[in-house]
Amino acid sequence: MKKQVxxxxxxxATTVLLLVAAQAQKKLVPASQSTLTGITLPAGSKxxxxxxxxxxxxxxxxxxxxxxxxxxxxxxxLYLPSIAASGFTFDSLANQFATQGWSISPAGSDNKxxxxxxxxxxxxxxYSTGANTTDLYFGETTATPTLNNSTNxxxxxxxxxxxxxxxxxxxxxxxxxxxxxxxxxxxxxxxGFTFSTTNFDDGWTSVIQSDWVLVSKADMKVYLWxxxxxxxxxxxxxxxxxxxxxxxxxxxxxxxxxxxxYKDDGEAISSFQPNYIEGWATDKQTGERRFxxxxxxxxxxxxxxxxxxxxxxxxxxxxxxxxxxxxxxxLEGMSRYxxxxxxxxxxxxxxxxxNTATAQWYYVSPxxxxxxxxxxxxxxxxxxxxxxxxxxxxxxxxxxxxVGTLNTFQQNFKGNYTVSNWTLxxxxxxxxxxxxxxxxxxxxxxxxxxxLNNNAGSDYSLVKTQ
Numbered sequence: 001m002k003k004q005v006x007x008x009x010x011x012x013a014t015t016v017l018l019l020v021a022a023q024a025q026k027k028l029v030p031a032s033q034s035t036l037t038g039i040t041l042p043a044g045s046k047x048x049x050x051x052x053x054x055x056x057x058x059x060x061x062x063x064x065x066x067x068x069x070x071x072x073x074x075x076x077x078l079y080l081p082s083i084a085a086s087g088f089t090f091d092s093l094a095n096q097f098a099t100q101g102w103s104i105s106p107a108g109s110d111n112k113x114x115x116x117x118x119x120x121x122x123x124x125x126x127y128s129t130g131a132n133t134t135d136l137y138f139g140e141t142t143a144t145p146t147l148n149n150s151t152n153x154x155x156x157x158x159x160x161x162x163x164x165x166x167x168x169x170x171x172x173x174x175x176x177x178x179x180x181x182x183x184x185x186x187x188x189x190x191x192g193f194t195f196s197t198t199n200f201d202d203g204w205t206s207v208i209q210s211d212w213v214l215v216s217k218a219d220m221k222v223y224l225w226x227x228x229x230x231x232x233x234x235x236x237x238x239x240x241x242x243x244x245x246x247x248x249x250x251x252x253x254x255x256x257x258x259x260x261x262y263k264d265d266g267e268a269i270s271s272f273q274p275n276y277i278e279g280w281a282t283d284k285q286t287g288e289r290r291f292x293x294x295x296x297x298x299x300x301x302x303x304x305x306x307x308x309x310x311x312x313x314x315x316x317x318x319x320x321x322x323x324x325x326x327x328x329x330x331l332e333g334m335s336r337y338x339x340x341x342x343x344x345x346x347x348x349x350x351x352x353x354x355n356t357a358t359a360q361w362y363y364v365s366p367x368x369x370x371x372x373x374x375x376x377x378x379x380x381x382x383x384x385x386x387x388x389x390x391x392x393x394x395x396x397x398x399x400x401x402x403v404g405t406l407n408t409f410q411q412n413f414k415g416n417y418t419v420s421n422w423t424l425x426x427x428x429x430x431x432x433x434x435x436x437x438x439x440x441x442x443x444x445x446x447x448x449x450x451x452l453n454n455n456a457g458s459d460y461s462l463v464k465t466q
Contacts, residue, residue: 036076036123036138037116039096042088048077051463056301059445060229061124061139064113068145071210072124080134088134090127115145193441193448194343195421206337208443215337220319222334225250225305226445230298243275243296246305251294255281258289263324276324276331278316283309291316293323295331306332340441341421342450344390351384351450351462382460384452392417392426424452 031047033040048054058075065072083089097104097116107113107124116123116138122145126137196208204217213224228250235242247260259279267273275296282289290309293316297304308323308331310316316323323331384394396411415428424439437452453459 031078034076034078034136034138036074036140037097037102038100039093039102041078042080042086042092044081044086046079048079051465053077055227055445056229057126057137058139059227061113061126061137062445063228064107064126065124065139065141065145066211070122070124070141070143070145072139073142074140076138078136078138080136082132082134083129086134093127093136120144193340193346195341195346195441196443198337198340200337204337206339208340211445213338213443215334219311220315221309222331222337223305223307223309224335224338225307226443228303228305230301230303241270242298242303243277243294246296246303247277247294250305251281251292251307254284255290255292256284257281265324272326274324274326274329276329278313278323293320293331295323295329297332304335306334308334338442340443340448342419342424342439342441343421344419346441346448347386347419347424347450348388349386349464350466351386352465353382353460353462382462384460384462386417390416390418394426 027049029047029049031041031045032043035047054075054077057077058072061075062072080086080088094104100118102116102118102123104125105115105117107115112126112128114125114127116125122141124139124141126135126139128135198206200206202217204215207214207216212226215222215224228246230242234240234245251257257279258281260277261279262273263276263278264273275298276293278291278293280289281292290311291313292310293308295306295308297306308316308320310319320329320331323329381397382394384392386392391414393412393414396413411430413426413429415426417424417426419425419439422439424437425434426437427434429435435454435458437454437458440451441448442451447464450462450464451460452462
């Protein structure tokens with residue numbers, strides 16, 4: 001048998017949270033009724049309670065709800081069969097709302113959003129149809145939204161008749177009232193955690209806000225936006241550029257733009273141009289005229305905006321000479337300042353993390369024949385439970401090898417733990433030793449990610465599940 005020459009092509013090497021990978025089936029379950037609204041769902045509907053799915057839906061709903069001064073708290077993510085498969089149309093949905101006593105009205109110019117109201121409850125709904133599924137998101141508000149008088153939701157059990165939509169001026173005013181100051185540092189958003197401000201040794205200060213982490217030093221300010229929804233279908237084959245879309249639809253909510261310019265350094269091929277835009281603008285909150293630069297980062301289904309605000313173009317360029325670098329942007333690199341100390345009360349609860357990497361292998365024979373040689377997987381997960389009184393337990397699972405012949409392992413640890421601002425020490429770890437982890441939080445919308453790493457190579461980014 002001729003000796004084969006093996007070559008590997010790594011198709012995917014991604015790190016994903018356990019909530020998305022290992023527990024996908026556990027948290028994507030059949031649903032016959034909406035928990036928040038009580039409406040009956042068509043057969044084949046599913047509820048998605050995975051953390052990243054809920055977070056993405058909350059971000060999407062909050063971006064629209066904030067225009068009325070409202071904030072989203074409880075979120076429900078539902079996937080319905082396609083209209084072709086189920087016959088469940090928007091009219092069917094509207095009838096369900098009416099049956100449950102909900103009145104409905106438009107939420108703005110995008111007809112995918114609507115406001116639901118019953119008694120003293122207000123819920124924002126998002127409805128989007130696709131070839132295979134219909135996405136239906138519900139988000140209940142923490143307070144009564146400020147709506148235009150012509151669009152006040154009718155009390156009682158009403159139909160979905162025509163309702164005059166809010167004017168753009170009204171929406172802008174409501175959004176502006178809800179925005180944090182983009183010039184002066186506003187109060188920190190505590191969100192129940194002990195530390196929401198960090199003073200770094202190099203002079204930068206980070207403060208958590210409702211929509212971003214504000215990082216400032218002297219007159220320079222940088223806004224690390226929390227994750228925003230990203231839909232590749234908006235840009236594939238449409239002629240719309242990602243950087244223009246997020247500049248035009250998000251940056252303009254907080255700045256009156258005077259100029260919009262690119263720094264492509266002569267690069268004509270769009271795929272090689274950086275996701276960077278800059279220009280002069282006026283801060284809507286403070287009235288200051290500032291020179292701003294926006295860097296856009298993209299991950300699967302998620303977009304991240306970083307904005308620098310300086311007194312002039314020279315100041316921004318001096319601080320961030322590689323802001324427009326396609327591969328290593330010093331502006332995008334400011335994400336490292338999304339870092340906050342921990343306290344014992346902050347870590348009490350259950351935290352989870354998972355990693356999965358896959359590689360698909362192909363071979364080429366001396367005769368030129370190519371074929372599929374299989375796939376290998378490396379997957380690990382960790383669950384930490386920190387209790388009051390200084391006790392902890394952790395479970396670590398893993399699987400490696402070729403699909404069909406995976407080698408698995410599990411380790412369990414129990415002991416005591418102590419917390420200081422930037423460290424977490426846990427006893428009775430591997431071989432009974434004590435581990436001291438560098439510990440910190442990074443802020444995300446509605447919560448924190450707990451980072452633990454030590455000199456032995458253990459590195460955990462943990463999401464709180466309960």
